[in-house]
Amino acid sequence: MFLSDPNNGGLVVILLKQFKRVIIYAGNLGSGKTEVSINTAVALNALGRKTAIVDLDIINPYFRTRLVKEKLEKLDIAVISPENRFIFADQPAVSPGVKGVILNREISGVIDVGGDDIGALALAQYRNQIDLEAAELLFVINCCRPFTADSKGIIRYLESIENASGFKVSGLVNNTNLGEHTTADLVLSGYRTVMEVSDQLNLKIRFTSVRRDLTAAVADLLEEEAEILPIDKYMKAPWE
Numbered sequence: 410m411f412l413s414d415p416n417n418g419g420l421v422v423i424l425l426k427q428f429k430r431v432i433i434y435a436g437n438l439g440s441g442k443t444e445v446s447i448n449t450a451v452a453l454n455a456l457g458r459k460t461a462i463v464d465l466d467i468i469n470p471y472f473r474t475r476l477v478k479e480k481l482e483k484l485d486i487a488v489i490s491p492e493n494r495f496i497f498a499d500q501p502a503v504s505p506g507v508k509g510v511i512l513n514r515e516i517s518g519v520i521d522v523g524g525d526d527i528g529a530l531a532l533a534q535y536r537n538q539i540d541l542e543a544a545e546l547l548f549v550i551n552c553c554r555p556f557t558a559d560s561k562g563i564i565r566y567l568e569s570i571e572n573a574s575g576f577k578v579s580g581l582v583n584n585t586n587l588g589e590h591t592t593a594d595l596v597l598s599g600y601r602t603v604m605e606v607s608d609q610l611n612l613k614i615r616f617t618s619v620r621r622d623l624t625a626a627v628a629d630l631l632e633e634e635a636e637i638l639p640i641d642k643y644m645k646a647p648w649e
Contacts, residue, residue: 427615427616427636428545428615429542429543429544429545430514430516430517430518430543430544431510431511431517431518431519431520431539431543431544431545432449432518432519432520432544432545432547433520433522433532433539433544433545433546433547433576434446434449434519434520434521434522434547434549434582435522435524435528435529435532435546435547435548435549435570435574435578436524436548436549436550436551436566436570436582436584437524437554437556437557437566438524438554439524439551439554440524440549440550440551440554440557440584441549441551441584441586441618442521442522442524442549442582442584443466443521443644444584444618444640444642444643444644445549445582445584445618445638445640446462446519446520446521447462447477447481447521447643447644448618448638448640448641448643449519449638450462450481450486450519451481451484451486451641452638453517453519454484454485454486458517459515459516459517460485460486460487460516460517460518460519461486461487461488461489461506461510461516461517461518461519462481462486462487462488462489462518462519462520462521463489463490463506463507463510463518463519463520463521464488464489464490464521465507465520465521465522465523465528465531465532466521466522466523466524466528477643477644478490480643487506487510487516489506489507489509489510507520507535508535508538511535511538511539511540511544512538514543518544520532522570522574526569526570526572526573527573529569529570529573529574530573530574532574532575532576533573533574533575536574536575536576539576541576545579545580546574546576546577546578546579547578547579547580547581547582547615548567548570548578548580548581548582548612549582549584549618550563550581550582550583550584550585550599550602550603550606551584551585551586551599552583552585552598552599552602552603553585553586553587553595553599558602559602560602560605560606560609563602563603563606564606564609564610567606567610578610578612579612580612580613580614580615581603581606581607581612581613581614581615582614582615582616582617582618583596583599583600583603583614583616583617583618584599584617584618585598585599585600585602585603585617586599586619586620591619591620591623592623593623593626593627593629593630594630596617596619596623596627596630596631597627597630597631600614600617600631600635614635615636616635616636616637616638617631617635617636617637617638618637618638618639618640619637619638619639619640620639620640620642621639621640621641624637624639
């Protein structure tokens, strides 16, 4: 089942009932959680919801939500991030606006947490402010990364993020990809690995995110009840 309509003018439209008001994405470096975060925010915005995305990524200087802030704000998506002079800072210099996203029930919030347990420390400072009835932590997995290529490695990273942040992961996201070299079979292989984690930890695979042009091919391979989020590329490395 698609979480979005791939023919809806290029817009991703997520079924809101699938998610809590605040969606927190975490994952190891290279998992693709920032792209997933941005596409989720665009999806919520497409439904007419007042949407904000919070950039808590203190790890990766190249792939950060704040680097596409202008593009997102043109879509009327608020981007909460450090001031420009801190754009490549590696400390949690985060705007107080984060608290507003967490507490304002009129806002659909997406929080992009930095990779690994060190990045998850930025989330820990909000542990006592986030209402778990309104928020959930989803773990983004790319099985093409060396330390999350199998269930053992994935679980190790997941647990390290839980320990550092003080939050429990409530669902999994299969984002297995090799960029432009991604194939439907590769996504399926990743799905099977993430399913092993799902079975071991009793955590549901909330959806599989996949490059938009591969959605139909991936849908043919995955289980009928598997949900798919088509992804458009927003982030670019400085050399692109």
